[in-house]
Amino acid sequence: MPGRHLHATSLLLLLGGLLLAACDRPPEAHQLSGSTMGTTWSVQFIASPGSETAGLRQDIEMALETVNAQMSTYREDSDLSRFNRSDAGDRVELPADFARVLETALELAEQTGGAYDPTVGPLVNLWGFGPDGPRREPPPESDIEVARERVGWQKLDYEPDTGHLTQHGSIYLDFSSIAKGYGSDLMAEVLERRGISDYLVQIGGDMRVRGHRADGERWRIAVERPAEGERSIHSVIQPGDQAMATSGSYRNFFRDRDKAFSHTIDPRTGYPIPEDLVSVTVLADSAKQADALATAINVLGPDDGYAFARQRELAVLLLIRDGDRLREQMTPAFAAYVAEGAD
Ligand code: ADP
Numbered sequence: 001m002p003g004r005h006l007h008a009t010s011l012l013l014l015l016g017g018l019l020l021a022a023c024d025r026p027p028e029a030h031q032l033s034g035s036t037m038g039t040t041w042s043v044q045f046i047a048s049p050g051s052e053t054a055g056l057r058q059d060i061e062m063a064l065e066t067v068n069a070q071m072s073t074y075r076e077d078s079d080l081s082r083f084n085r086s087d088a089g090d091r092v093e094l095p096a097d098f099a100r101v102l103e104t105a106l107e108l109a110e111q112t113g114g115a116y117d118p119t120v121g122p123l124v125n126l127w128g129f130g131p132d133g134p135r136r137e138p139p140p141e142s143d144i145e146v147a148r149e150r151v152g153w154q155k156l157d158y159e160p161d162t163g164h165l166t167q168h169g170s171i172y173l174d175f176s177s178i179a180k181g182y183g184s185d186l187m188a189e190v191l192e193r194r195g196i197s198d199y200l201v202q203i204g205g206d207m208r209v210r211g212h213r214a215d216g217e218r219w220r221i222a223v224e225r226p227a228e229g230e231r232s233i234h235s236v237i238q239p240g241d242q243a244m245a246t247s248g249s250y251r252n253f254f255r256d257r258d259k260a261f262s263h264t265i266d267p268r269t270g271y272p273i274p275e276d277l278v279s280v281t282v283l284a285d286s287a288k289q290a291d292a293l294a295t296a297i298n299v300l301g302p303d304d305g306y307a308f309a310r311q312r313e314l315a316v317l318l319l320i321r322d323g324d325r326l327r328e329q330m331t332p333a334f335a336a337y338v339a340e341g342a343d
């Protein structure tokens with residue numbers, strides 16, 4: 001019967017149309033944000049049909065609270081602050097996340113000959129970049145010498161098998177160069193546990209990326225062209241499934257008589273790093289690694305930092321001040337991820 005046949009055909013067409021519509025509808029993009037660690041966090045993700053998004057904000061805030069409760073120097077009751085108040089010889093059992101971050105920091109301290117050093121805290125505070133608040137002029141030489149005496153990752157005895165840490169001296173740990181990265185890793189873990197595999201998470205300049213955006217394209221991240229008081233784009237990076245961190249002395253510093261003093265301190269000299277290296281961007285598997293490496297390469301400086309990155313085949317972009325110009329230097333590993341330049 002022609003009528004019935006027609007009916008069946010149009011039903012099929014209709015179904016086909018519905019299926020097409022379901023495929024065509026762009027996946028839903030979500031965004032959450034808040035503040036933490038003196039800056040902001042944000043999470044962008046694509047919810048697939050199987051992913052569980054209820055209560056996500058609470059889970060993310062709980063993960064960030066874990067990092068702050070264990071590793072903040074701005075909280076007197078954090079595990080880290082309690083360790084910093086412990087006496088020489090005290091053997092302290094570390095919570096798991098604290099231990100994971102310390103292990104990465106100590107590895108990097110060893111690899112960089114102490115240019116990166118999680119015990120740099122007394123110098124950071126003395127120069128006015130810690131919880132005691134800012135200062136306007138450099139500290140006296142004698143104070144720098146006293147603070148330097150307290151710095152040195154070799155004064156730490158860490159037992160990886162039991163997670164115990166003993167200090168020999170008056171050690172003050174500072175994880176500000178790595179905690180934001182670690183927080184980003186934890187946020188990514190929260191999403192992955194919920195079956196979310198397309199996301200971009202970040203805390204300040206430290207981010208973790210995986211999968212695609214709602215339009216099916218890979219995530220793109222802009223690297224800033226650093227300049228005081230203004231913001232423009234240097235280049236656009238497509239990192240794939242990776243972490244990226246940018247660490248620069250151009251935003252957190254104080255000025256005294258035409259000289260800028262950065263919040264990144266060279267523990268080998270006790271002084272803030274020179275002004276020539278403006279920013280370092282690093283791609284790595286984890287944001288914890290990328291964050292710490294960016295700080296480490298800043299301290300090593302343009303020449304040693306670049307050599308360090310080449311030797312370890314790291315993906316690194318350095319922006320270097322050359323008189324009035326800004327010179328860029330990138331490792332071959334980094335060049336592979338540049339989507340477009342701003343020029
Ligand atoms: P930001 O993202 O705020 O620029 P960074 O990741 O560059 O932060 O880390 C800078 C912070 O790291 C400083 O404020 C200080 O607390 C700490 N720091 C400074 N110098 C060193 C160093 N040589 N090794 C490890 N940590 C450092």
Ligand code: MG
Nearest residue numbers: 177291292295
């Ligand atoms: Mg860092």
